[in-house]
Amino acid sequence: MVSVGIVAIALGGVWFQMLAVFVTAVMIWELARMIQPAWDVGAMLLAAFSASVISGLLALNPDWHLALLLAPAAVGAAMMQRERLTFFLFALAIAVAGWGLVVARENYGVTWLFWLVIVVVVTDVAGYFAGRRLGGPKFWPRVSPKKTWSGTVAGWLGAGVVGALFLTFTDSGWDLIWISMILSMASQMGDIAESALKRRMGVKDSSALIPGHGGLFDRFDGLLGASLFTLLLALIVDVPEIGL
Known part of the structure; x- marks a missing residue:
């Protein structure tokens, strides 16, 4: 995939x-x-x-x-x-x-779509490993019992690092770092929203299309949240020159 x-x-x-x-x-x-x-x-x-x-x-x-x-x-x-x-x-x-x-x-262009996707992936990966190793208080236990504050914050920090890396080969300003962190939050909210939906419907996964991993909605919920945020962002700033 x-x-x-x-x-x-x-x-x-x-x-x-x-x-x-x-x-x-x-x-x-x-x-x-x-x-x-x-x-x-x-x-x-x-x-x-x-x-x-x-x-x-x-x-x-x-x-x-x-x-x-x-x-x-x-x-x-x-x-x-x-x-x-x-x-x-x-x-x-x-x-x-x-x-x-x-x-x-x-x-x-391709650069900014890869930025969006990489922020989402890093948010998930950083959050998963930080949550498992550090544990701690739950982020929103009623909706997503497995998510912790440590994993949530790690996702933000990881996204900030991605933003900093993109500064090295784009013309963006330093605002790209905190914008990447907000994009990370939007990704997490997409995940939270789908978790809330599944709990409301009483299902574990959106479908069984991907054995052991649920459905496409389970895999792309964070990307949906990030995409919606990017559309909103495009109304405020010129995306190819984020932060200028």
Whole structure:
């Protein structure tokens, strides 16, 4: 999965678009199945509809993107027998984040998308090992019993190091360090949000697509949070010149 992702990001264009659309559609399928486990055909049709909408969106005028991204979430919510608002909010976040990753690759280039992905990966890895070795108080035990404050802070610090490394070969200012740390927090909030959803639905994993690792939603929840933060960041600063 990592190698496929790296190659797709490096190639960009239609290759990365296809990967982003596929992953987004699968996560919406997983979301629908978590809320209505027996909704097999409907969930697959909704995933196909989501892929069609996002694929079409990438070829249309950007002025329509917000309205189009509402479609899969609204249609799915209307078909849900319960947790309609939950589905709508999560499906919309997934669709916007997936679209945002493609836009970030096209508008800002491969360097800044790799920055985003590396921050997310380092946040997870640093948090995992620091949490296991240092332990300590739990970050949010009611939602995610395994996460500790030591692991959370280690993720922030690791992201700051990534930001500092990117200073050595980009034109960004020193603000990139603390912006990377905020991106790390956004990634963690994506993870927390999915953990809260799974606890609410009474499931351990979003699906069983990846043996021993759950589903794509379990693997990309942090990236979704980071993507949404990057979209917000792009409204405030020029991403290719972060911190200037």
